[in-house]
Amino acid sequence: MIFLKLSYISQSRLTGLFSLVILWTLSTNTWAQKIIRAPYIQLAKSNSVLIRYRTDQATLSEISISTDGKTFNPSIKSTNKVSEHTVAVSSLQANTKYYYRIHINDQVALGDSSYFFKTAPTVGSKDKISIFSVGDMAAGETQRKIYNAYVNRQKSNYTNLFITMGDNIYCGGSDGCWQEDFFNPYHAGPLLRQTALFPSTGNHDYDNQAFPYQQDDSNMAYYQNFTLPSQGELGGIPSNSEAYYSYDYGNVHLVVLDSYAWGKDNFRIFDQENNIQLNWLKEDLKATKQDWKIIYFHFPVYTKGTYDSDVSGEIIKLRDYLTRVFDEYGVDLVMSGHSHVYERSRPLREQYGLSSEFSPEKNWPFNSSGRYDGSDKSCAYVFQNVEPKKKGTTYVVNGCGGQTAAHRFNWPHPVMEYSLDKRGGSMAIDIEDNRLDAKFIDEEGEVLDQFTIFKEVNKITKKTINAYDPIELKASWPGPANSYVWSSGEKSQKINLRPLKTSTYTVTDTQKCLQDSFEITVNPPLGTTKWEELIHQPFESLEIYDLLGRTWKSIQKEGFIDQSVMDGLPTGQYILEYRLKGKSYTLKLIH
Ligand SMILES: [Fe+2]
Structure with missing residues (x-):
């Protein structure tokens, strides 16, 4: 639920205190009221905005807001009649879209689905x-x-x-x-x-x-x-x-x-x-x-x-x-x-x-x-x-x-x-x-x-991981989908790998103007385990790779390690990874 605070404040002495209630009356005529200067957005922050608009006569008015455009939260009404309306809407969420409606004399005067604003991203945020x-x-x-x-x-x-x-x-x-x-x-x-x-x-x-x-x-x-x-x-x-x-x-x-x-x-x-x-x-x-x-x-x-x-x-x-x-x-x-x-x-x-x-x-x-x-x-x-x-x-x-x-x-x-x-x-x-x-x-x-x-692009990143650990690599710049050229063949900004040996990966843009390098040092492999030692080991999912990273088995349901898990695998060394109770276990296996 949105907590909404609206305040009517002076346009000339806004000091960042959105809870002031200062009324500014330009007219005292109380007859027909309509909006003659449509709303515009000022002082946009990550948790508040100021909405200004003008009515032809001094009148009470009110703004209500909604995050879905359907359910509008009750708002605080002005307590004095003004024609120059300066309404601070505060206690909002950052980088969020809010629809708004302006009410005059308890009627919606304006506020179809084109009336919305977005709060600012938090200061320092990298959002677009x-x-x-x-x-x-x-x-x-x-x-x-x-x-x-x-x-x-x-x-x-x-x-x-x-x-x-x-x-x-x-x-x-x-x-x-x-x-x-x-x-x-x-x-x-x-x-x-x-x-x-x-x-x-x-x-x-x-x-x-x-x-x-x-x-x-x-x-x-x-x-x-x-x-x-x-x-x-x-x-x-x-x-x-x-x-x-x-x-x-x-x-x-x-x-x-x-x-x-x-x-x-x-x-x-x-x-x-x-x-x-x-x-x-x-x-x-x-x-x-x-x-x-x-x-x-x-x-x-x-x-x-x-x-x-x-x-x-x-x-x-x-x-x-x-x-x-x-x-x-x-x-x-x-x-x-x-x-x-x-x-x-x-x-x-x-x-x-x-x-x-x-x-x-x-x-x-x-x-x-x-x-x-x-x-x-x-x-x-x-x-x-x-x-x-x-x-x-x-x-x-x-x-x-x-x-x-x-x-x-x-x-x-x-x-x-x-x-x-x-x-x-x-x-x-x-x-x-x-x-x-x-x-x-x-x-x-x-x-x-x-x-x-x-x-700050063209970065060289050095990382050390254990053999067979997964690693995520990310290009240092944002760009459109498929605008990345990785040495490993991928085209997205982020990729996931499981390097089997010390390697350098590079990513460039399609214009060949930028390049990041990732020097991944892979620690020596794990000690080996005979597969028979794992018989009866329960798992929630299980995968077996060879030392080139090729998948031989992928079981995406609960079970126990037994002969059937190893069926079809030629004699040799494998990486077995299984999940149990939210944890992942990786073992090097001799079969
Ligand atoms: Fe000029």
């Missing part, structure tokens, strides 16, 4: 997660096609995170604009209601604010609409800001920056080296122990799309400060928007200056496209702790989630492996254990670019 990444999503046909293309490709696979690269709207920054250009279009598909949303800000999100633009401006619709982890609620160092923040999800640490507005110290992140956002970023990256580090923010540090990173003074400063930090702390992936194109670098290091200063030999540790699709020079990027110089940060410009444009002069930027203009698209990122796959999916659903990173 999927991310939808999109930027500069000007409303319209291109935005709709990009969204549909992603959703269609994802099929029934759950998308854990919906992240944005800023410039979420282009219609002036007002609340009505957010409704028309963001909430309505994304509610037309499944993600907004199912997937945890962690946006970032772009310049256009500040459009209706007075200059100089201030982070965390409570008059701004962006900050009113979202409840973001400013207090380290989801891991990471508290930023005390919803303009920039970090969070853990599974084995990934994600960091969101604000590359545009002024902070509480009246500096932007690129104004000078000593500013609170940049200092926080360093502290946050230093503290995380997560396997993967992903950072996203609006301004790209390398681009030749609708902006030129060799010309913009702001971007030149931003790059100079940030890329050194990304190098120092081993950031794996940086995604931005602003430039209305798609650009993707190879893993890059120590490239702090203009594009004219780029040197492939110095700044590209890999001579590969990283596409990992069998094409020429396409092996995945492999990062190993023993090779600290052979790793880097992959930079993606993904500012074509609705807006598209032609490139500028000197295209493409030389750090880029792949560059595409005049085409809309999104990125699908899958992370499982030590493997990251990213794909650019255009508005027609075509995967035009992709890359894969592995960490």
Whole structure:
């Protein structure tokens, strides 16, 4: 049975205490009530989420949840009437799917089977997660096609995170604009209601604010609409800001920056080296122990799309400060928007200056496209702790989630492996254990670019076992079924063997980019037993192998060892294994 705790809490002062009951009333009218802003998921943890939605009138409401979509657990009702509903659902199980229904005046107002969310895997867990990444999503046909293309490709696979690269709207920054250009279009598909949303800000999100633009401006619709982890609620160092923040999800640490507005110290992140956002970023990256580090923010540090990173003074400063930090702390992936194109670098290091200063030999540790699709020079990027110089940060410009444009002069930027203009698209990122796959999916659903990173593979494992003991060997990377090539002939990630002599086994991927080796030392065989000594020995199951591992007898029912067990076996030596009362016994036998 699910223990469910629901609390209504303030959107602006969420401090991780899901049991607070603070009511926020925007309207006192009590007539007809309906949901005018459909639900969206915030602050997803392994044991709680926050669901936000809006009603046209202040009203009581309630959320009930179910793990099977049929039996909905009774929930706590709100005690005061509000129109801006911010409901924390807590005491949940990790990595679990929950259906939910919203009730107004004791009626189900919304909640068909498409209304569900999944809690986060526990922090550090190696479970697979999927991310939808999109930027500069000007409303319209291109935005709709990009969204549909992603959703269609994802099929029934759950998308854990919906992240944005800023410039979420282009219609002036007002609340009505957010409704028309963001909430309505994304509610037309499944993600907004199912997937945890962690946006970032772009310049256009500040459009209706007075200059100089201030982070965390409570008059701004962006900050009113979202409840973001400013207090380290989801891991990471508290930023005390919803303009920039970090969070853990599974084995990934994600960091969101604000590359545009002024902070509480009246500096932007690129104004000078000593500013609170940049200092926080360093502290946050230093503290995380997560396997993967992903950072996203609006301004790209390398681009030749609708902006030129060799010309913009702001971007030149931003790059100079940030890329050194990304190098120092081993950031794996940086995604931005602003430039209305798609650009993707190879893993890059120590490239702090203009594009004219780029040197492939110095700044590209890999001579590969990283596409990992069998094409020429396409092996995945492999990062190993023993090779600290052979790793880097992959930079993606993904500012074509609705807006598209032609490139500028000197295209493409030389750090880029792949560059595409005049085409809309999104990125699908899958992370499982030590493997990251990213794909650019255009508005027609075509995967035009992709890359894969592995960490800590190509392992050499040494094990010593007793003769005839079974052993399980496992390749160090996750991959599709039948994508493994074992020296012993198997094709799965895990195999079970019974080595009869000291041997080395290897496994590669079908692209021949990765290889693990297992050096198995086999201790000398057991002493031998005459089979007659075992007469009358009871067993629950029994198997007899020869010394080459070939099975001669397999009895999968209870019995006693007698002459009939040995019938048909030529004279020689065998391994007899039997089970009794949950234990396994192995003997070398002379017959
Ligand atoms: Fe922008």
